[in-house]
Amino acid sequence: MRRLKRDPLERAFLRGYQYGVHGKSRDLCPFTLPSVRQAWINGWREGRGDQWDGMTGTAGIHRLNELNAVG
Template sequence: MKRQKRDPFQRAYVRGYKAGIGGRSRDECPSDNVNVREYWMSGWREGRGDQWEGMTGVAGIHRSPTATV
């Protein structure tokens, strides 16, 4: 059975979220593609917001975007 290709925008969002929740800088976005960067930044903003609200570790499991993938 073949695996479907994952959506690059969803992957960028999840990676951005992980970077944001980990406290990394937004300047560390790995992509130069404007569309992919936009999704990465959206995930980063969401992750930073969750980090500021204390949704890290066990408290943030339900907010993780990887839980819905």
């Protein structure tokens, strides 16, 4: 049975989160469509917040699993 693809907004959020938690610039957003770009930036902001809170490396693995489980 084929698996359904994830929602593009969810995928953009998760990719943005990855960029943010690794300290990358939000100028690196690859999306131009406003709704998808906004989802990416929201993920980036959350990732940056988690990075500032020290949730990087092994400390942040549970957070990424939570984000993946929500979708």
